[in-house]
Amino acid sequence: MPKCETxxxxxxxxxxxxxxxxTHTFDSFECxxxxxxxxxKTCGTRVLGHGLEAGGNIYCCNHCAGRDGVTELTDRS
Structure with missing residues (x-):
């Protein structure tokens, strides 16, 4: 059987x-x-949607980007 790498x-x-x-093998979406x-980058939360990106960093939301001093954002799409 395939083995989950997580x-x-x-x-x-x-x-x-x-x-x-x-190629990665998993037994669940959670893994x-x-x-x-x-x-x-700011809070460590896993970003499941597009998130926000600035300066090569990923943020879960505008609030976290702002806490890191980012004022201009690029949506990763």
Whole structure:
């Protein structure tokens, strides 16, 4: 059975995600998010949507970007 790279669970319904040509195997979306989702530079929250990006940093929201001194944002789409 495929083995989840986050938790190590052997699961017959595991799935694969390809990121930048690298294949990852997970048993749940929760494990995939833990392994692959970026984190907000300010608060450390996992960014599950587009988030906000400025200066090569990812933020979960405008408030966190502002706390980091960012006043002009680019939505990553």
């Amino acid at each position: 938790c190590g669970n052997d699961y017959d319904k595991a799935f694969q995600v390809v990121v930048k040509g690298e 995939a998010i833990q392994a692959l989702a970026p984190t907000c």
